[in-house]
Amino acid sequence: MNHYANKKSAAESMLDVALLMANASQLKAVLEQGTDFVFYAPLITLISISLILQVIVGVLLIFIVKWNLNDESKHYQLNVLENISTALVFIIVVVNIFITAFGVQKPRSGS
Numbered sequence: 001m002n003h004y005a006n007k008k009s010a011a012e013s014m015l016d017v018a019l020l021m022a023n024a025s026q027l028k029a030v031l032e033q034g035t036d037f038v039f040y041a042p043l044i045t046l047i048s049i050s051l052i053l054q055v056i057v058g059v060l061l062i063f064i065v066k067w068n069l070n071d072e073s074k075h076y077q078l079n080v081l082e083n084i085s086t087a088l089v090f091i092i093v094v095v096n097i098f099i100t101a102f103g104v105q106k107p108r109s110g111s
Contacts, residue, residue, distance in 0.1 A: 016061070019092070020054050023047050026099060039102040046102070050095045053088050060085040 027047045030040060037043075064081050067074050 016054055016058050019096070020051065020058075023050050023054070023096070023099075027051070043099060043102050046095050046099045050092055050099065053092050053095070057085050057088045057092065060088070 027044070030037065030043045030047065033040065060081055064078060064085070067078055069075075069078065
């Protein structure tokens with residue numbers, strides 16, 4: 001069971017890294033557009049929130065993987081950490097839906 005949980009957490013970590021890279025790219029695109037972009041402040045805020053939450057989830061997943069699932073005294077703590085990480089991932093998804101809704105376009109290069 002511990003092996004399965006470790007694989008699951010590792011897969012979640014890889015997805016978190018992929019989303020982290022996507023958000024970093026979106027942040028770069030927004031910064032390149034500059035403050036004249038209509039949704040500059042909201043997008044910077046949303047992307048920053050997403051990045052911070054992703055780092056927190058990544059740290060939580062590291063703790064979850066490090067703890068031994070076979071130790072029954074840790075089950076409650078692991079369950080709480082899993083619930084927190086799941087809730088944070090849900091929030092990250094919602095924030096990223098808003099990021100997509102506001103649209104991050106690359107700046108136009110000459111017309």
